[in-house]
Every structure is written in C-alpha cells, then in structure tokens.
Amino acid sequence: MIFYGSSGIGKTTVARIIANSTNKKMFKLNGTSASVSDIKDIISETETIDGFNGILLYLDEIQYLNKKQQQSLLEYIENGKITLIASTTENPYFYVYNAILSRSTVFEFKPLNFEDIIPAVANAFEFMGAELNLKVVVENGVIEHIAKGCGGDVRKSINTVELCVLSAENINNELIVTLENARLLTQRSNMRYDRDGDEHYNILSALQKSIRGSDENAALHYAARLIEAGDIISLSRRLLVIASEDIGLAYPQAITIVKACVDSAMQLGLPEARIPLAQAIVLLCTSPKSNSSYVAIDEALADVRNGEYGDIPAYLKDGHYSGAKKLGNAIGYKYPHDYHNSYTKQQYLPDKIKNKVYYNFGNNKNEQLSMLYRKKIIDENK
Numbered sequence: 001m002i003f004y005g006s007s008g009i010g011k012t013t014v015a016r017i018i019a020n021s022t023n024k025k026m027f028k029l030n031g032t033s034a035s036v037s038d039i040k041d042i043i044s045e046t047e048t049i050d051g052f053n054g055i056l057l058y059l060d061e062i063q064y065l066n067k068k069q070q071q072s073l074l075e076y077i078e079n080g081k082i083t084l085i086a087s088t089t090e091n092p093y094f095y096v097y098n099a100i101l102s103r104s105t106v107f108e109f110k111p112l113n114f115e116d117i118i119p120a121v122a123n124a125f126e127f128m129g130a131e132l133n134l135k136v137v138v139e140n141g142v143i144e145h146i147a148k149g150c151g152g153d154v155r156k157s158i159n160t161v162e163l164c165v166l167s168a169e170n171i172n173n174e175l176i177v178t179l180e181n182a183r184l185l186t187q188r189s190n191m192r193y194d195r196d197g198d199e200h201y202n203i204l205s206a207l208q209k210s211i212r213g214s215d216e217n218a219a220l221h222y223a224a225r226l227i228e229a230g231d232i233i234s235l236s237r238r239l240l241v242i243a244s245e246d247i248g249l250a251y252p253q254a255i256t257i258v259k260a261c262v263d264s265a266m267q268l269g270l271p272e273a274r275i276p277l278a279q280a281i282v283l284l285c286t287s288p289k290s291n292s293s294y295v296a297i298d299e300a301l302a303d304v305r306n307g308e309y310g311d312i313p314a315y316l317k318d319g320h321y322s323g324a325k326k327l328g329n330a331i332g333y334k335y336p337h338d339y340h341n342s343y344t345k346q347q348y349l350p351d352k353i354k355n356k357v358y359y360n361f362g363n364n365k366n367e368q369l370s371m372l373y374r375k376k377i378i379d380e381n382k
Contacts (some may be wrong), residue, residue, distance in 0.1 A: 005109030008155030031064035062086035063095035111152025124161040149186035216285035250290035250364040290362035310352030
C-alpha cells in the first residue's frame, strides 16, 4: 500500500494499527536516510523467528529513495515476505517507481476538518495535565482556535497544545491556558501549500477554471491562498496567461490591463499587491470569454509538429538580397496597401495546406464585428 497525503493526518498511525492487527513485526525506515543496506538488514529478519508471521515495512517519505533502492524491494514484495506500506507527501504517480506502483494500492489521506481535530486537541490537554500532575484550565475558544489553525495537521495541533501548557501561568497549582497565548503560539498553517508540489498546481488550476467559469468569488478565494502563502509571482504569471487563453479576442484590452495590474503588484509588494491583483481577477471573471486564438495556435503547432507544411510561396519569400529574383523569390507579390481597404485576395499558406483554417471567429461581440469587417472587405474586393 502507498499512503499519500500531507503531514500529520494519520499515515503512520494507520500503519501501526495494521501491523498490530495482523501480528506482524513492524520496521520503520525513512526515505531521507535509508540505504540499500538498511533495506537488506530488514529483509534478513524474514528468516528469523521475529519474521515468522511476515514483516511489515513502513517506509516513510518513499519519494526520496532512488530507483535502485526502490527496486531492491520488488522480489520480497512479490514473494510475500514483506508487506510494504510506503508513505509520501508527494504525488506517488510522479515519484514512485512504476513496478512498485503496479503492485500497490494507493490511498489518499485527506486533511482533517477542524471539527474532527477538536477531540484530539481536548485529549492532548488532558494528557498534558496528567503528565504534569496539574489541572489544566483552558479558556473558551482555545481548543477551537488551535484546531482551526493547524491546517488539518493533527501533529501540529498537539505540538501547539504542548507549547500552550508549558508556557501557561501556574496559579494555585492550576495551569491557565489563555486564548491570547494560544493565538501567539498557534503555528501559522491555515492551509496546505507547497510551491513545488501538487497543492501549488491544484490551486492554480482551480483559480484558472474559476475565472474561465466567470466565478469571481471562487477565483478570489484561490488567489487569497496564493497571496497568503506569499506567492504573487505564480499568481501573476497565471493571470497573464488567462488574459490571452480564456478572455482573448473577446476583450483584447484585458491583457493590457492585467499587465498593468501585475506590474503594479510587483512594484508594491505585499500586502498592497493584493489590491491590483484583485482588480485583475475580477476584471477577468466579468469579461466576455473566448479561446479562439488559443485553439488556433495549438492547431497550427500540431500541423508543424506532424510535418503538415510545405514550401513558402515564392512571392512571399525575402527579396532583399542580390540574386533573389534569379531564384524566383518575391516576384508577383501583391502589396495589400495598394488596394482598396488595404486588402486583395492572395494565397499565403503553402500549397500543401492552402485551404487550412486554424482560426474561427468566436461567438462574441468583438470577434463577430471583426468577422463582419472581414466579410465586407472581401465582398468589396470581388
């Protein structure tokens, strides 16, 4: 099995429960420090009395093991001498060797809601009081504040409880845990965010899809996550892409306005950067949408990559050098500005794909006006 999820949400605990309920001896290795020899030492235990019922190997942070280290487990997973439970905070489909993945079931552990963490925090206060042999008095709101502030990480919430108790004032053999103290000590982790990990790209994906779907409230929420993490660079880059990919020719001025907002944000820095970025987000959400130019360039690229192109028509080739005309280049080119409406019919695509259409006018006011203008100049040229 592969357990996938953020820190402090029970991966190790579940592995221990499985080991206890199956009467297997549990060995634990951490991918940051484990070597092939460490793995071989555990494998040798399968031939001892301790390994009679089989061995459960809990391999934490498997993503840090290289391919050779992961491969060393395959034979023993196959013959059943080792039951492997590996955990990772990174997407296993990117970091775990395929041969391990194909022999495993992946379980994704979701961060807990703060309501689910409240009992763990309450129990932790009771445990600390028993350990210190003192009564712990907790002000109203402390437990809820810690539960909300740990970002779904139970381990982090329990660590905060310990800090609160150890720093509490002792009054008549009672430790008084105040809400003010809890606020000072609660670790700042209201959300999962890893600038190089899944959650980073999940937030950016949700942001773009919310803007594409014209939901400014959702878009502002996901932007707030990035701003709170201090990552205005990723947010700014994605807004610039969205201005062309999703709004595009339906409102061509959007990219200019977004660029101005992004430049302002970069000059201002946080916290003021949030203001022009919010302006850009709301503008993009409430703008008409078109992906016609985005689709057009991708189709053109697909043809180029698949070899669907031919020689450039000779009259379009460069004629600004001696000998160009001897090669037949730049002869017969019609200069559009010499014609009415600066337009005359002329083939521009290579012969092989001369009838190819990449761009189709979008069904929005701006592109429909452009289509009418195109039709007008073509009709007048006949």
